Amino acid sequence: MKNRPEIVIVGGGFGGISAAKALRKTNCNITLVDKRNHHLFQPLLYQVATAALSPGDIAVPIRAIFGDDKNVRTVLGEVVSIDKTNKRIHISDDSSIDFDYLILAPGAIYNYFGNERWKSHAPGLKTLKNALSVRERILISLEEADKLDDPQDRKKYLTYAVIGAGPTGVEMAGAIAEIAKRNMMRDFRNIEIEETEIFLIEAAENVLNGYPEDLSNKAKSDLEEMGVKVLLNNPVKSIREDGVELENSFIETPNIIWAAGVKASPLLGSLDCNLDKMGRAFVEEYLNIPDHDSIFVIGDAAHVKDEDGQPLPALAPVALQQGKYLAKLIKKRESGKKTSSFKYVDKGTMATIGRAKAVADIRGLKFSGFLAWMLWSVIHIFFLIGFRNRFRVFAEWMWHYLTFKRGVRLITNEPDGSQTDSDDS
Ligand SMILES: Cc1cc2nc3c(=O)[nH]c(=O)nc-3n(C[C@H](O)[C@H](O)[C@H](O)COP(=O)(O)OP(=O)(O)OC[C@H]3O[C@@H](n4cnc5c(N)ncnc54)[C@H](O)[C@@H]3O)c2cc1C
CATH class of the missing domain: 3.50.50.100 (FAD/NAD(P)-binding domain)
Incomplete structure (x- = not known):
């Protein structure tokens, strides 16, 4: 050997x-x-x-x-x-x-379950490029909406469709609701907070499928309280550049996010x-x-x-x-020794919904609200990241929590698709 x-x-x-x-x-x-x-x-x-x-x-x-x-x-x-x-x-x-x-x-x-052409209209959230593409769409939409005087013309730019109500879809819909309802809107003079519509579209009968039923229900009611329209039992029929087609309706929007599988x-x-x-x-x-x-x-x-x-x-x-x-x-x-087989130790599951809102199931102990959110934040920042900059991230996180402000709002793509500069943040 x-x-x-x-x-x-x-x-x-x-x-x-x-x-x-x-x-x-x-x-x-x-x-x-x-x-x-x-x-x-x-x-x-x-x-x-x-x-x-x-x-x-x-x-x-x-x-x-x-x-x-x-x-x-x-x-x-x-x-x-x-x-x-x-x-x-x-x-x-x-x-x-x-x-x-x-x-x-x-x-x-x-x-995309065989519908590869949906990908360009509805990016998923798997890579930095995906996240920046979603960020860019949201920011550009707000800029477009702000230019228009007629609320009817603004409507599609202020509509968001998140497809898939697993943890990623729930987190994403909750975060958009926060931006839409509070954070960024203050900077856009022509947009009223009430004009924003956020749809969370799910083919199954509940959000956070696989989580205990009471936590799924809690997540749904938290989202609705935040202004998210949760559409359950609603499989997507088609996704186009201009919106999402459901069984009985069409949601017109350029802001589509795929979190469905x-x-x-x-x-x-x-x-x-x-x-x-x-x-x-x-x-x-x-x-x-x-x-x-x-x-x-x-x-x-x-x-x-x-x-x-x-x-x-x-x-x-x-x-x-x-x-x-x-x-x-x-x-x-x-070293010539035998090993026992792999056993997974389940330490629990959590999902965050928004500011001070989360659900957690830790070894059968179920809880939600601020405590669950705090635990989610601490675990994600301190225990999982393992990055040197975790203290800076934590400080930024707290700054957002206290001030409701979003930091990184730069649009770096020129209209022709080129980068405005070499900085990717
Ligand atoms: C938006 C989002 C939110 C999530 N939230 C949570 C959460 O809150 N809690 C939680 O526990 N989990 C969460 N997850 C799931 C978690 O991130 C994954 O379970 C975990 O990343 C899986 O780890 P992995 O090592 O299998 O794969 P990954 O972490 O995905 O790593 C795969 C790596 O392989 C590389 N790679 C792929 N193909 C090739 C190739 N052919 N050649 C060379 N390199 C290749 C990729 O570049 C990548 O770096 C989330 C996932 C997403 C997308």
């Missing part, structure tokens, strides 16, 4: 970074490959989309995370296929990397193993794919069952725990 095993990790998201962090300073060579140069804290993307935070507040260069770790190499590149037999990954620039162990953590992408990274298709209907790879008790004991899949890309036989949710803690688990497994295996 080689002295230093070659571990290749694909994806510098929550799963990949947690595995690499737990393996640094070990007797292994680690190569971390990502198609982007940064680790992104996705749970706060909606804060960038609604101009509360800057992109730099929620993203950090992967290279910077491992700057002091001599055994971690960072590669910028898109992995396009996996050769299981020769234990090799292929990258889009025609290079390849051999591995002894492969940890696949490529996450998920938005799922995800599917696993298409890279898993090259593994030639069983995938579930969301494209996730079925893995075994050690998170390896069935016919290979040193190729592992984790995070949003993996189908791992909980004790009740249900797939684990696509959440950051799942990916984090799986990354750490694999680091332990590899270390033990290298």
Whole structure:
């Protein structure tokens, strides 16, 4: 056996970074490959989309995370296929990397359920580019509305349609309601706060499907109190540039946000193993794919069952725990020891709805309101981010809370699509 095993990790998201962090300073060579140069804290993307935070507040260069770790190499590149037999990954620039162990953590992408043309009218919220595109649409719409004297002409620019009432859709609709009802509107002389309409459109019968019923109901009533029109049992028929078509109505707006579903990274298709209907790879008790004991899949890309036989949710803690688990497994295996199978420790679920409004279910203890919001904020800023700038982000957060002000309201695209300057914040 080689002295230093070659571990290749694909994806510098929550799963990949947690595995690499737990393996640094070990007797292994680690190569971390990502198609982007940064680790992104996705749970706060909606804060960038609604101009509360800057992109730099929620993203950090992967290279910077491992700057002091001599055994971690960072590669910028898109992995396009996996050769299981020769234990090799292929990258889009025609290079390849051999591995002894492969940890696949490529996450998920938005799922438009076969309607790919909807994508350009209704961006999802998965990348910094998505968040900036949403932010730009919102800001440009407000500028357009402010130019018009007739309220009827302004209406479409002051209408927002968020599709999908899972945690992302709920957070997004709540954040827009805050902007619309309070924050930014003060700066637009021609717009009345009451003119704004926010629709949260959901095909299922409740918001936050999968959460305890009382918390779903609470989230719905909080949203309605904030002025969001929650349309349940309302599958979208079509999305066009000028609006959203539902079964019995048409919502005219250029402000459409897609939060209705995800599917696993298409890279898993090259593994030639069983995938579930969301494209996730079925893995075994050690998170390896069935016919290979040193190729592992984790995070949003993996189908791992909980004790009740249900797939684990696509959440950051799942990916984090799986990354750490694999680091332990590899270390033990290298020293000839056995490892027990992966067990997820569920520490609870939360969703934020707006300023001082959130719902939480922590090990069966359900609560909502300011306490849940405070807990959500603290966990997201202090425990999950792990960025050096977390104190600045926290200070900005509190500033927004106290003053109702949104900070980052720059439109950086020229009307022809070019950038006004090189600053992306
Ligand atoms: C808007 C939003 C809000 C969310 N809010 C919450 C929340 O409040 N709480 C919570 O727990 N979870 C939340 N989540 C879910 C959470 O972010 C994911 O579960 C988590 O990011 C999954 O981690 P991962 O490592 O599997 O994938 P990711 O974190 O998505 O990382 C995947 C990485 O792989 C890279 N990659 C993909 N394909 C390739 C390839 N072919 N080659 C090279 N690199 C590749 C990507 O660039 C990316 O860096 C949210 C997600 C979104 C989108």
